Amino acid sequence: MAEIRIRNTDERISGEDNVKAFLDKQEVLYEHWDAGKLPAALQNKFILSDEEKAQILATFEDEIKDLANRRGYLTWDIIALSDATPNLDELLKKFEQVHTHTEDEVRAITAGKGIFIIKGTDDVGYFDVELEAGDVISVPENKPHFFTLMDNRQIVAVRLFIETEGWIAHPFADPTFQKA
Numbered sequence: 001m002a003e004i005r006i007r008n009t010d011e012r013i014s015g016e017d018n019v020k021a022f023l024d025k026q027e028v029l030y031e032h033w034d035a036g037k038l039p040a041a042l043q044n045k046f047i048l049s050d051e052e053k054a055q056i057l058a059t060f061e062d063e064i065k066d067l068a069n070r071r072g073y074l075t076w077d078i079i080a081l082s083d084a085t086p087n088l089d090e091l092l093k094k095f096e097q098v099h100t101h102t103e104d105e106v107r108a109i110t111a112g113k114g115i116f117i118i119k120g121t122d123d124v125g126y127f128d129v130e131l132e133a134g135d136v137i138s139v140p141e142n143k144p145h146f147f148t149l150m151d152n153r154q155i156v157a158v159r160l161f162i163e164t165e166g167w168i169a170h171p172f173a174d175p176t177f178q179k180a
């Protein structure tokens with residue numbers, strides 16, 4: 001289940017209802033899928049064949065289509081990252097810069113963990129959303145954020161897009177942002 005950490009105060013928010021209420025206020029969509037639907041062999045696998053990716057998409061077909069219909073997403077795929085990913089450190093360095101997109105950034109975690117760091121309203125500032133399998137998040141268009149892995153450095157997620165070009169990152173220069 002997702003957990004929030006507000007960076008300015010180190011306050012943590014946990015429990016599905018509390019997390020959802022906080023993210024609602026920040027205009028970030030948060031939902032939950034039953035990650036247990038995934039065959040056991042795929043629940044802890046981070047190097048995936050095309051067949052296995054297709055199997056994950058098929059497992060969550062109803063959830064994907066429901067979300068896509070409600071939010072206007074038209075295309076989706078699977079991303080898998082782990083220490084087996086070539087140039088993972090370089091990739092993470094590139095990810096770890098605050099940026100925006102011209103469409104929502106949507107991730108449904110199906111295995112592993114990850115964190116979105118999001119610029120909240122002025123009274124809140126930056127906050128982390130720690131995500132694990134079953135957590136679904138949509139960071140709205142034009143909301144500054146970045147994504148990174150947690151200590152286990154493993155994640156599999158479904159990404160949904162309106163058009164994949166919409167996902168191009170536009171750097172958001174913010175002198176007030178402090179890492180960690």
Ligand SMILES: [Fe+2]
Pocket residue numbers: 099100101105145146147169
């Ligand atoms: Fe992004």
